[in-house]
Amino acid sequence: MLHEELMEIRDPVLRKVQDHPFWSGLRDGSLPGEALAYFVQQDTGFLLPAYARALARCAAAAPEDADAFLLGQSVAGTLEAKDRLRQAYTGLAGELGLPELGEQIPVDPATHAHASFFAAATARSYYAGIGALLPMVWFNAEVSDNLKLNAAPGSRYLPWIEVYHPGESYGYAVRAFLDMIDRAGESCSAAERRLIVEQFSTSVRYEWAFAECCLRQPSWPV
Template sequence: MLHEELTEAAGPVLAKVQDHPFWAGLRDGSLPGVSLAHFVEQDTGYLLPAYARALARCAATANDDGHAILFARSAASTLDARDRLQASYTELAPGLGLPALHEHAPVDPATHAHASFFTAAGVKAPYTGIGALLPMVWFNFHVSNDLVERAVPDSRYMPWIEAYHPGESYQYAVHAFLDAVDGIGETCTARQREEITGQFRLGVRYEWAFAESSLRRPVWPV
């Protein structure tokens, strides 16, 4: 199965992402509040909207009706998640001593590159789209579960960790994505499967880079 090849290849990177200081700092409460604010601003302001639109594009070009339904529903769910995360952060911020979100926070160059990767994902073909989009849904599933399972009980960020988790039903969406990957992979040539793998590996690297950028919040020259 293609998804087994992909997830096995991404396993070592997933472990590094989960142990990245950004996610580790959320678990033990040591993460600077400005880093979490930066993450939420970039994620909800730019990354999730770009991901949703890439899903919609894949839905529009899907050859399989089941895949079209999956991608279209996931696009809507992604935008709903964006709104939920913004509302949760705004509600929790005062009690957690977190800075308020900037209404029009500028896009970070790393976020812009990540969002552009999503935007271009489904332009060539549905199979390149699914390769690029799978890492985000797959990593979010494992990272959010890991946050809940390994969080320090009295962590400052426990309320946010609980709010960030997409819920138990999210696992069904992830499995549906993996099934779609296998279905698309069965109809692809060997060269096309290589392209899926290449897109997936690049998407995996972006997941690590987003955590790194959120933690460091580099100051870019104008």
């Protein structure tokens, strides 16, 4: 199964992502509130909208109706998650002593690169697209589960961790993505299979880079 090959690529990066000070700081409560505010601004303002549009392009190119349906559903789910997370942060900011979001800040170069990668991969081909898109849904499931299971008792971020988790039903979406990848791996050419792996290998590194940019939250000149 292709997803088993991809899991070997994923696992060492996933461990580094989960151990990153951004995510470990959420678990133990030590993350500066400014870093979480930056994450929400970058994620809901730029990355999730870019991901949704990339999913839509992949849905249009999908060779099977079932895969087009899955990807189309994921477009709606991603845009709903964007609004839900921003509203949740706004509702919790006062309770948790977090900065208000205010006006939308400029896109971080790392976020811009991540979003541009999604656009380029899905414009290249369906197979490049699904390889590039899989890490976000897979890492989101693993990271949010890890947060919920391993958050320190009394962490200031427990309410945020609860609302950040996409819910138990999200596991079905991840399994559907993996089934789609496996079917593609069985039906595509050797070159297309290599392309899926290549794009996946690049995409997993962006998962770490996004956490890093949110932790350092640079102030960019206007």
